[in-house]
Amino acid sequence: MKTYSAKPHEVEAKWYLIDAEGQTLGRLAVVIADILRGKNKVEYTPHVDTGDFVVVINAGKIKVTGKKETDKIYYHHTQYPGGLRSISFKDMMEKYPTRALEKAVKGMLQHNTLGAQQLTKLKIYEGAEHPHAAQKPVEYSLEVK
DSSP states (O other): OOOOOOOGGGOOOOEEEEEOTTOBHHHHHHHHHHHHHTTTSTTOOTTSOOOOEEEEEOGGGOBOOTTHHHHOEEEEEOSSTTOEEEEEHHHHHHHOTTHHHHHHHHHHSOSSHHHHHHHTTEEEOSSSOOSOGGGOOEEOOOOOO
16 A cells, blocks of 8 residues: 655645634634644645645634733844843734734744745634635634533
8 A cells, every 4th residue: 555645736725714703722723723734634745735725703802711811921022132022912912913823823833934835824814804705715613612
């Protein structure tokens, strides 16, 4: 029996719609990262982009557990001396509601050009409206536990 390896031109990408309202940040990010990588498909191949497109709506209504809303801090550096900047999860959700989910998913993908390519298939929107109706995204059901 031979091992199957997917070729880039053989992969057909689907579009999925995920409603993030009331979902936990980390658990939602795991599901999204698996779809972007293609791990939900039989023809998954680690070195080929076999993933699908993901449209996330209501990203401004995600939640975190415990005291993470005030204690979780995001850092970035401006590359200037003394340029370390920080922002809490609560402030991040007020100023940039889609960025917290984007950073969580990005951290779960590969840290190379393949991961960057897969991240471009992620479309996140703060509200319930999105401009991807022409692609006919299939609603992806998340089991709330």
